[in-house]
Amino acid sequence: MALKTRLVMRAAAALLCAALLAACSRVRLPESSLLRMFERSAGRIVYAGLDGNIYTMNQAGEDVRALTTDAGDSAAYYYPAWSPDAKRVAFVGYSKTDGQPPVAVFVANSDGSGLNRIFSDPDLRPFYLYWLPDSKRVSMLSGSARDNNYALDVVSADGGAAVSVGRGRPYYWAWAPDSSALVSNTGSRGQQPADGKLTFATVATGVDAREIGAPPAYFRAPAYSPDGKYVVLAVEDGGTDTLVLRDNESGKRQVLARTAGGAVAFEWSADGEQLGFLDGGPAEGGPLGTFSLFDLSDPESPVRSETVIEKVLAFYWDPAGERIAYLTPRVVPADAGEDGQRLLLSLSIMTAESQAVQEIANFEPAPAFMSQILPHFDQYQRSGSLWSPDSRYLVINAMHDGKPAVYAVDTTGKREPDFLMDGQFAFWSGW
Numbered sequence: 001m002a003l004k005t006r007l008v009m010r011a012a013a014a015l016l017c018a019a020l021l022a023a024c025s026r027v028r029l030p031e032s033s034l035l036r037m038f039e040r041s042a043g044r045i046v047y048a049g050l051d052g053n054i055y056t057m058n059q060a061g062e063d064v065r066a067l068t069t070d071a072g073d074s075a076a077y078y079y080p081a082w083s084p085d086a087k088r089v090a091f092v093g094y095s096k097t098d099g100q101p102p103v104a105v106f107v108a109n110s111d112g113s114g115l116n117r118i119f120s121d122p123d124l125r126p127f128y129l130y131w132l133p134d135s136k137r138v139s140m141l142s143g144s145a146r147d148n149n150y151a152l153d154v155v156s157a158d159g160g161a162a163v164s165v166g167r168g169r170p171y172y173w174a175w176a177p178d179s180s181a182l183v184s185n186t187g188s189r190g191q192q193p194a195d196g197k198l199t200f201a202t203v204a205t206g207v208d209a210r211e212i213g214a215p216p217a218y219f220r221a222p223a224y225s226p227d228g229k230y231v232v233l234a235v236e237d238g239g240t241d242t243l244v245l246r247d248n249e250s251g252k253r254q255v256l257a258r259t260a261g262g263a264v265a266f267e268w269s270a271d272g273e274q275l276g277f278l279d280g281g282p283a284e285g286g287p288l289g290t291f292s293l294f295d296l297s298d299p300e301s302p303v304r305s306e307t308v309i310e311k312v313l314a315f316y317w318d319p320a321g322e323r324i325a326y327l328t329p330r331v332v333p334a335d336a337g338e339d340g341q342r343l344l345l346s347l348s349i350m351t352a353e354s355q356a357v358q359e360i361a362n363f364e365p366a367p368a369f370m371s372q373i374l375p376h377f378d379q380y381q382r383s384g385s386l387w388s389p390d391s392r393y394l395v396i397n398a399m400h401d402g403k404p405a406v407y408a409v410d411t412t413g414k415r416e417p418d419f420l421m422d423g424q425f426a427f428w429s430g431w
Helices: 002-025 033-037 367-383
Strands: 045-048 054-057 075-082 088-095 103-109 116-120 124-131 137-144 150-156 163-168 171-175 181-186 197-202 208-211 230-237 240-247 253-258 264-268 274-280 289-295 309-312 314-317 323-333 341-351 357-363 393-400 403-410 418-422 424-428
Touching: 045 075, 045 403, 054 088, 054 418, 075 124, 075 424, 088 124, 103 124, 103 137, 116 137, 116 150, 124 367, 137 171, 150 171, 163 171, 163 181, 163 197, 171 367, 181 230, 230 253, 230 264, 240 264, 253 274, 264 314, 264 367, 274 314, 309 323, 314 367, 357 393, 357 403, 367 393, 367 403, 367 424, 393 424, 403 424
Parallel strands: none
Antiparallel strands: 045 054, 045 424, 075 088, 088 103, 103 116, 124 137, 137 150, 150 163, 171 181, 181 197, 197 208, 230 240, 240 253, 264 274, 274 289, 289 309, 314 323, 323 341, 341 357, 393 403, 403 418
């Protein structure tokens, strides 16, 4: 017992010395299993393993739990999404086995128990899942075998008949905080003919949809305020692309900004008092533009920050509503022996109150993150979080030894990113 006590005291002393050193010199600490052993739990990370199975783990890459075990030549699972209460995970399964649906949606408990197939349709191929805030239902975006449209459906997390909400291509949407309604953006101004439309739909007792009387500007996912009173949209107003705050009760629209005419994206802080805004260029792969903040503590008198950050690809509010993580591109020479250049992403943190910025990591993004999640980051952040629930860590999908890997990044910037596991499609639970 005395030996154990001395070891614990030495470990504690080592941690204290490391903390004091970091505070004094502001250097990054190397990855340390001792440090991770003493960390408090910060929720769980779900990811798709490179073997095609779905797993969860803690922020140290330990306590790994398999939600599926049968992936291989005949099956694979991707696109995991946490329920808001962090009790269950939904994901898409692909099968080549005769007699099984080629594409289906599954739900499992976070500990791997209770695996259940909740949806399949021979005409639909789900590829994006977004839980309703009530954690009881899952909305699904699917490709259709019948035409070129996407289909949006809602199904109970326990299974049963799906409810068709609408069809369109592209299709972006946001759920009201009480799960009773959604606002969607379908079609695109860039298509011919330009048939984009904005729609509100209630789903409490069937689907009752009505169009908003304004054509969409160049944007993707709408955004409800945390209290459900407002929604932010980008609309064409008198021939000008305009960012607006819409009162859901009265329908009144408050102009926030005239945009540059390219793709824009936006998201609320957790307290509903600030809005992050990315005013981007006309890129099909998503906006690359200037990031700024709106103070919406008084919705009648919005105030835009003077601080503007250039060349931002994507941004993510932390759960506390105090900091924003954002990504910017960085082109570097190719590795020795290779021609050309490499694209890295720089990860920085901005404090909302002071608007101070700290760069904390540079990484080579994994292909699935770069091609699927990043171009639609505003829609994906409605359904999944890169931040840990304690607002300390970010989960990053980067390359490691030539393979997609999951990293946990300490946003204090005092430690190097921790390699956790090979994998992709990684998201943090909300609890």
